[in-house]
Amino acid sequence: MKSQLDTEIAVLGCGPAGIATALGLAKMGYKVCVIANVRSHNVTEGISERVYQALSHLGLTHTLKEISSPIPRSVSWNGVHSAANTERLIRRLSFDTALLKDLADAKIPFYNETIINVEERETSCHILCKSGKNFRIDFVVEARGRAAPLTKKSHIRGVDSLSICQNWKTSNTQLMSPEAIAISIESGWLWFANNGKGNIFTQVSVSAKSKTGSAKEKLSTFINKLVLSRPELGHITPYIEPEGKVLARSSTPLFNKYPTKNRYLCVGDAAMSGDPLSGSGIFLSLSAALIAPIVINTILNKPQSKVLAEEFYFDRLHHLFYRFCRVGRDFYKMESRWQEHPFWQARSAWPDQQVAHQEKDRIIGIAKRPVVNGDFIEEKEVVITSEQPLGIWKINNKNATDVLSVQLKELNFIK
Numbered sequence: 001m002k003s004q005l006d007t008e009i010a011v012l013g014c015g016p017a018g019i020a021t022a023l024g025l026a027k028m029g030y031k032v033c034v035i036a037n038v039r040s041h042n043v044t045e046g047i048s049e050r051v052y053q054a055l056s057h058l059g060l061t062h063t064l065k066e067i068s069s070p071i072p073r074s075v076s077w078n079g080v081h082s083a084a085n086t087e088r089l090i091r092r093l094s095f096d097t098a099l100l101k102d103l104a105d106a107k108i109p110f111y112n113e114t115i116i117n118v119e120e121r122e123t124s125c126h127i128l129c130k131s132g133k134n135f136r137i138d139f140v141v142e143a144r145g146r147a148a149p150l151t152k153k154s155h156i157r158g159v160d161s162l163s164i165c166q167n168w169k170t171s172n173t174q175l176m177s178p179e180a181i182a183i184s185i186e187s188g189w190l191w192f193a194n195n196g197k198g199n200i201f202t203q204v205s206v207s208a209k210s211k212t213g214s215a216k217e218k219l220s221t222f223i224n225k226l227v228l229s230r231p232e233l234g235h236i237t238p239y240i241e242p243e244g245k246v247l248a249r250s251s252t253p254l255f256n257k258y259p260t261k262n263r264y265l266c267v268g269d270a271a272m273s274g275d276p277l278s279g280s281g282i283f284l285s286l287s288a289a290l291i292a293p294i295v296i297n298t299i300l301n302k303p304q305s306k307v308l309a310e311e312f313y314f315d316r317l318h319h320l321f322y323r324f325c326r327v328g329r330d331f332y333k334m335e336s337r338w339q340e341h342p343f344w345q346a347r348s349a350w351p352d353q354q355v356a357h358q359e360k361d362r363i364i365g366i367a368k369r370p371v372v373n374g375d376f377i378e379e380k381e382v383v384i385t386s387e388q389p390l391g392i393w394k395i396n397n398k399n400a401t402d403v404l405s406v407q408l409k410e411l412n413f414i415k
């Protein structure tokens with residue numbers, strides 16, 4: 001078996017998931033490289049404080065500089081306009097460029113290549129790039145986002161959705177303070193984000209099957225007309241004009257049923273990609289990327305625990321994906337005006353009717369489950385609750401099973 005210092009791992013893709021995984025693997029002593037082409041379209045996305053903190057914890061100093069301060073977020077849903085919390089805005093081109101600067105600071109080699117084929121062989125993986133360059137690698141991390149290859153049978157697919165994006169410019173920035181608004185419309189929903197620095201971004205998510213979605217040449221007219229007619233944006237629309245071309249992004253929720261193979265593990269959107277309504281795509285990506293190095297380390301160094309590590313990874317991803325899908329479903333359900341419209345009907349029913357969060361957390365029992373112990377996945381006794389079906393191993397550094405038995409003794413349940 002090769003030592004960590006000799007094991008070569010290639011991360012394919014340089015979005016947040018790929019970079020976070022590469023940094024984690026390098027910290028563990030693996031020889032890592034990143035092979036990817038750099039994103040070419042510039043869109044705005046919103047991230048939460050949790051994501052900001054995770055990026056800060058990873059020490060991504062260049063990337064943090066590309067994230068706005070928290071800006072007010074409001075919602076116009078079911079005919080009611082309400083102020084929500086705050087979110088931070090990122091422009092993906094500069095955000096992704098900064099991720100590469102952080103990668104360079106960590107001295108991780110980066111190859112700017114377009115990958116056209118990845119083949120897993122018995123003792124190595126072969127990566128073929130458009131330029132003709134070849135890589136023979138011990139292990140591959142698939143982080144090419146939604147562009148990662150998927151077959152029909154290999155994933156769970158949510159309701160087909162398309163998001164139409166348009167940047168806008170303004171010469172009147174001093175009139176506008178930064179803000180973001182989510183607005184429900186009959187055929188979908190609109191997200192408006194003004195970074196207060198001259199960029200305004202709009203994104204309309206509709207059914208991929210809708211006429212709007214299929215007639216690509218009409219997308220620009222559709223989004224421009226819609227944005228300019230919204231009363232919620234009346235304080236801004238007289239001062240803006242479209243900038244650049246309209247962009248259509250697929251936003252169908254996808255879950256990869258096989259996130260691991262022998263020498264291959266998927267992170268980020270390549271493993272699971274949610275509905276942009278939840279605004280948690282980067283959160284989900286980082287959630288997978290932060291545990292992926294430990295799963296890979298277990299697979300490579302403790303072959304007897306390979307299945308356990310794979311089960312741990314799959315269960316964590318599956319649990320997170322469904323939790324966020326159900327939260328999204330409940331938000332769609334809150335719009336009651338157009339429940340007969342196919343867009344709202346389909347999304348208010350998917351993925352199922354299970355609750356997203358239990359009203360009260362209940363202890364279900366104790367079971368053996370895989371957990372993260374240092375740099376490995378190991379099986380331990382955990383407390384299973386209705387909110388934490390995968391189990392809680394530690395509470396304030398103490399075994400959750402010990403904490404539970406102390407509490408039960410105090411309540412005279414056990415002597």
Ligand SMILES: Cc1cc2nc3c(=O)[nH]c(=O)nc-3n(C[C@H](O)[C@H](O)[C@H](O)COP(=O)(O)OP(=O)(O)OC[C@H]3O[C@@H](n4cnc5c(N)ncnc54)[C@H](O)[C@@H]3O)c2cc1C
Pocket residue numbers: 012013014015016017018035036037038039044045046047113114115116143144145146147148163203249250251267268269270273276279280281282283285
């Ligand atoms: C319409 C829409 C709106 C969204 N809004 C938000 C939001 O507001 N907030 C939020 O948190 N998330 C949002 N998301 C989700 C977010 O964009 C993703 O979850 C996140 O970028 C996933 O990170 P990743 O690293 O897995 O993949 P990506 O960021 O997609 O990175 C993939 C990388 O792989 C590279 N690549 C792809 N194919 C190849 C190839 N063949 N060869 C070489 N390199 C390749 C790409 O260039 C890119 O660098 C949105 C998604 C969509 C579709």
